[in-house]
Amino acid sequence: MDASPRNTGPYDALLLLSFGGPEKPEDVVPFLENVTRGRGIPRERLEEVGQHYFLFGGRSPINDQNRAFLAAVRADLADNGIDLPVYWGNRNWEPYLDDVVAQMKADGIKRVAVFVTSAYSSNSSCRQYRENLFAARELAGGDESGISFDKLRLYYNHPGFTEPVTDGILAALQELPADLRHDARIVFVTHSIPTAMNDASGPPDAGGGAYVAQHLDVARTIAARVAVETGIVHPHELAFCSRSGSPQIPWLEPDVNDRLEQLAADGVKAVVLCPVGFVSDHMEVVYDLDTEALATCERLGIAAARSATAGTDRRFVAAVRDLLLERAAVERGTDVARTAVGDLGPCWDRCAVGCCASQRESKPTLTGVGDPA
Numbered sequence: 001m002d003a004s005p006r007n008t009g010p011y012d013a014l015l016l017l018s019f020g021g022p023e024k025p026e027d028v029v030p031f032l033e034n035v036t037r038g039r040g041i042p043r044e045r046l047e048e049v050g051q052h053y054f055l056f057g058g059r060s061p062i063n064d065q066n067r068a069f070l071a072a073v074r075a076d077l078a079d080n081g082i083d084l085p086v087y088w089g090n091r092n093w094e095p096y097l098d099d100v101v102a103q104m105k106a107d108g109i110k111r112v113a114v115f116v117t118s119a120y121s122s123n124s125s126c127r128q129y130r131e132n133l134f135a136a137r138e139l140a141g142g143d144e145s146g147i148s149f150d151k152l153r154l155y156y157n158h159p160g161f162t163e164p165v166t167d168g169i170l171a172a173l174q175e176l177p178a179d180l181r182h183d184a185r186i187v188f189v190t191h192s193i194p195t196a197m198n199d200a201s202g203p204p205d206a207g208g209g210a211y212v213a214q215h216l217d218v219a220r221t222i223a224a225r226v227a228v229e230t231g232i233v234h235p236h237e238l239a240f241c242s243r244s245g246s247p248q249i250p251w252l253e254p255d256v257n258d259r260l261e262q263l264a265a266d267g268v269k270a271v272v273l274c275p276v277g278f279v280s281d282h283m284e285v286v287y288d289l290d291t292e293a294l295a296t297c298e299r300l301g302i303a304a305a306r307s308a309t310a311g312t313d314r315r316f317v318a319a320v321r322d323l324l325l326e327r328a329a330v331e332r333g334t335d336v337a338r339t340a341v342g343d344l345g346p347c348w349d350r351c352a353v354g355c356c357a358s359q360r361e362s363k364p365t366l367t368g369v370g371d372p373a
Contacts, residue, residue, distance in 0.1 A: 006081045008328045013085045013109045014077075014320075015149070016070055017097065017129055018117040020090030021053075021060025021283065027093070028053045031060075034092040038360075049244070052287045062282035063093070065311065066117070069280070072317045073115075080321060085109070091132050101136040105145050112149045113327055114367065115320050117279050119156040121210040121347075122193055122201040126154070127356040130365035137366065150331065151367035152323040154347040156218050157340045160319025161310050165276060166225045168308035172272045173230065175305035180270035184303075185235045185263065186226070187256065188219040189293075190277020191284055192240035195250040196359050203352040210356075212238070212252065214344065218276060221342040234272075241288040256288070257296045264300035271297065274307045279316070281309050 008014075022031040028050040029043065036046065053060060070088050077084055085107070089100030104112065114133065118125040133149050140147065155161050169186060176184055193211060202210025215238055223236040239256040254262070256273070263271065273293055275285045289306050297304035310316035322339060329336040330349060338346035351368035365371050 016088045020093030021062040025058030065280040131363045133366040157342045164310040164313035172305035172307035184270040188276040192243040204354040217342045270303040
């Protein structure tokens with residue numbers, strides 16, 4: 001058996017799996033129809049939501065960021081002596097996952113490690129990607145396609161993710177006025193989800209709530225590291241953005257803008273907004289934070305800086321390689337050290353039955369315990 005640290009067997013391909021986004025104005029409403037399919041949302045509402053994209057020329061940043069990340073991952077693998085094809089597919093826009101899996105089949109690919117550009121547990125950030133993998137493989141012929149997939153473990157607490165985020169906060173603190181920097185509050189921000197979705201997130205036997213628990217754990221870890229680097233313990237908290245859906249359905253709160261109002265009323269003069277729930281500067285960051293939240297800060301007289309996401313930081317790119325080699329070793333039956341920071345420890349390789357259960361229709365998945373090979 002090849003014990004080389006570069007051994008990616010049994011995998012003969014890596015898949016970068018992401019959300020996707022529109023690339024021109026005429027893409028915006030069709031893209032939103034893909035995202036919301038089956039929810040009965042009127043086209044007029046989609047056109048209203050689409051205004052966020054039209055502010056940026058009808059183009060989401062996410063696909064360009066994925067292209068840059070894809071190139072960086074390929075270069076990192078090559079620089080480390082790993083010869084493995086890397087594919088890229090999206091859930092909701094071109095290049096569609098269905099087409100990419102069909103291409104893999106045509107290329108003779110048999111076993112694929114999957115890196116998803118979402119770091120946390122929930123139905124929307126994990127399970128739906130597993131459902132999409134099942135559906136795409138079914139279109140390619142199901143078991144007869146000859147392709148199997150393994151989703152790499154969640155990486156919210158991998159130092160390749162947390163270290164760039166920490167450095168982003170340190171840099172953002174330096175952007176604040178010197179006389180306000182010492183007392184600045186760190187507001188970690190992530191995508192809101194329905195409270196019922198959070199309650200069902202994670203393995204069923206763990207009691208739910210994994211989505212929020214993971215964010216709180218990584219926020220504590222990063223805030224503690226900032227304190228070590230600066231010698232200052234900055235108060236920190238978690239807020240949410242990008243709420244959508246029916247107002248009758250409870251979603252995670254507080255909204256970041258509502259929380260900023262409260263902080264201003266409490267006398268807070270400076271904040272760092274850290275988009276810890278996002279791996280790159282896509283629409284929820286450039287609109288919800290850079291446009292809305294920073295405007296709220298300006299109106300309230302709060303000095304504010306938005307910290308950087310992990311993006312194409314070399315450490316985050318290298319984390320993909322680390323997770324790939326770790327999982328390859330596990331699948332070969334080799335003992336391996338799993339890298340993680342914080343209190344929760346490294347996540348599981350295969351999701352449990354019922355993990356991140358849907359509040360709507362239950363759909364078949366891949367890459368979990370008991371799922372098809």
